[in-house]
Amino acid sequence: MRADAARNxxxxxxTARLAAAEGDLSLQLNDIARxxxxxxxxxxxxxxxxxxxxxxxxxxxxAALLAQVRAASRRDDAWLGVADLLRALLVRQLTDxxxxxxxxxxxxxxxxxxxxxxxxxxxxxxRSVLQRARDEGLxxxxxxxxxxxxxxxxxxxxxxxxxxxAERIDRYLEVLLSGLQANTRG
Amino acid sequence: MRADAARNxxxxxxTARLAAAEGDLSLQLNDIARxxxxxxxxxxxxxxxxxxxxxxxxxxxxAALLAQVRAASRRDDAWLGVADLLRALLVRQLTDxxxxxxxxxxxxxxxxxxxxxxxxxxxxxxRSVLQRARDEGLxxxxxxxxxxxxxxxxxxxxxxxxxxxAERIDRYLEVLLSGLQANTRG
DNA sequence: CTTGAATCGGATAAATCATCCGTTTACTGC
DNA sequence: GCAGTAAACGGATGATTTATCCGATTCAAG
Numbered sequence: 001m002r003a004d005a006a007r008n009x010x011x012x013x014x015t016a017r018l019a020a021a022e023g024d025l026s027l028q029l030n031d032i033a034r035x036x037x038x039x040x041x042x043x044x045x046x047x048x049x050x051x052x053x054x055x056x057x058x059x060x061x062x063a064a065l066l067a068q069v070r071a072a073s074r075r076d077d078a079w080l081g082v083a084d085l086l087r088a089l090l091v092r093q094l095t096d097x098x099x100x101x102x103x104x105x106x107x108x109x110x111x112x113x114x115x116x117x118x119x120x121x122x123x124x125x126x127r128s129v130l131q132r133a134r135d136e137g138l139x140x141x142x143x144x145x146x147x148x149x150x151x152x153x154x155x156x157x158x159x160x161x162x163x164x165x166a167e168r169i170d171r172y173l174e175v176l177l178s179g180l181q182a183n184t185r186g
Numbered sequence: 187m188r189a190d191a192a193r194n195x196x197x198x199x200x201t202a203r204l205a206a207a208e209g210d211l212s213l214q215l216n217d218i219a220r221x222x223x224x225x226x227x228x229x230x231x232x233x234x235x236x237x238x239x240x241x242x243x244x245x246x247x248x249a250a251l252l253a254q255v256r257a258a259s260r261r262d263d264a265w266l267g268v269a270d271l272l273r274a275l276l277v278r279q280l281t282d283x284x285x286x287x288x289x290x291x292x293x294x295x296x297x298x299x300x301x302x303x304x305x306x307x308x309x310x311x312x313r314s315v316l317q318r319a320r321d322e323g324l325x326x327x328x329x330x331x332x333x334x335x336x337x338x339x340x341x342x343x344x345x346x347x348x349x350x351x352a353e354r355i356d357r358y359l360e361v362l363l364s365g366l367q368a369n370t371r372g
Numbered sequence: 373c374t375t376g377a378a379t380c381g382g383a384t385a386a387a388t389c390a391t392c393c394g395t396t397t398a399c400t401g402c
Numbered sequence: 403g404c405a406g407t408a409a410a411c412g413g414a415t416g417a418t419t420t421a422t423c424c425g426a427t428t429c430a431a432g
Contacts, residue, residue: 002377002378002379002428002429002430003429003430004378004379004380004428004429005378005379005380005429008379008380028419028420029420029421030419030420030421031419033381033382038380038381039380039381039382040381040382040420040421040422041379041380041381041382041421041422041423041424042379042380042381044420044421044422045379045380048421104343104347105347106347106348140360140361140364142357143357143361146348147354147357147358150344150345150347150348150358151341151344151358151361153343153344153347154340154341154342154343154344154345154347154358155337155340155344156340157290157339157340157343157344158336158337158339158340158341158343159336159340161290161291161292161336161339161340162292162332162336168333171328171329171333172333172336172337172340174326174365175326175329175337175362175365175366176361176365177365178326178364178365178367178369179360179361179362179363179364179365179366180361180365181364183364188397188398188399188408188409188410189397189398189399190397190398190409190410190411191398191409191410191411194410194411214388214389215389215390216388216389216390217388219412219413224411224412225411225412225413226389226390226391226412226413227390227391227392227393227410227411227412227413228410228411228412230389230390230391231410231411234390
């Protein structure tokens with residue numbers, strides 16, 4: 001990749017990240033181009049769609065999440081591993097709305113290779129974490145790893161409705177975790 | 187309200203409902219106008235924004251939900267009342283995406299009076315249903331009625347990610363209900 | 373330094389949004 | 403009925419947003 005191309009790509013990403021941080025998730029490509037001081041064509045070349053730009057923004061977060069989940073998968077206590085996984089996936093979404101939007105939709109056919117790779121890596125890790133909990137009879141039967149991901153995305157959505165506070169995050173996480181647990185009562 | 191105005195309002199709503207049923211939730215007002223055979227101005231007069239149109243679409247569903255929740259509030263078993271309330275709120279969202287969008291956002295300042303009224307009525311009913319469960323010690327402490335609404339919206343969101351099937355709805359509802367229940371284990 | 377392939381920029385065509393106002397229509401009082 | 407009036411209509415149109423295309427420019431390899 002040519003040096004100027006790489007530089008511009010970064011510039012665009014930085015500008016988009018700034019816009020997102022300011023609460024503007026519309027990510028209008030013409031607008032981003034103007035703000036980044038590059039031509040519209042340049043933005044469209046690197047990121048043909050709003051979605052592509054979102055994936056670019058989410059990449060870092062995705063990588064950081066993977067590291068956390070790897071750690072969670074190495075915990076002694078299987079259930080705490082699940083709890084860590086869920087919390088990490090939840091908090092990352094609350095911290096990075098672009099990531100939330102990317103992870104909350106089915107795998108995209110023409111997603112960036114990096115996104116697909118991250119997704120696959122995450123799925124594999126999640127599967128193993130859950131399988132361990134399942135083997136130990138801690139997880140409510142019938143739940144797939146997809147269910148888990150969807151439910152966490154739903155919880156993130158629920159939290160985004162009101163105002164985010166650490167207490168609310170904890171509360172909703174407890175509800176979710178408790179609901180996922182195998183019910184050992186009658 | 188003049189007769190022609192009422193007629194046109196209905197025409198627009200019917201057309202929008204049709205579009206929504208076809209899966210097009212973008213509700214472009216110019217487009218709706220063309221399809222409904224009325225002028226753009228007419229649409230904008232009745233529904234100044236996409237949001238206003240959404241609220242118009244959601245009205246019927248909202249009313250139907252209220253009836254269901256009223257029934258739920260009269261159940262003998264307090265916990266089953268909660269279960270009915272949650273299921274009704276969830277299924278209505280899955281059935282009517284416009285309603286889902288309306289209920290999933292904070293009360294709008296310039297919402298249609300009908301929407302505000304429905305919202306208030308729902309909130310009051312939900313509060314009473316929950317209070318009863320709370321009084322009987324069935325509900326996890328610390329949960330507000332807002333939390334409940336948000337969590338159900340989140341569950342609807344989770345279900346919309348994948349493909350809807352009755353089994354999945356039941357599964358996610360069970361997870362949620364179980365998580366909301368007071369935890370009587372250690 | 374030359375060459376040519378990759379990249380750039382931004383003019384502009386296409387699509388979408390929302391207003392405004394001259395014309396038409398429904399209701400009211402007679 | 404009919405006239406008068408206020409309300410509603412329609413759609414032309416200006417403003418905004420989206421996305422493409424291609425002549426000009428820049429990079430890097432030899």
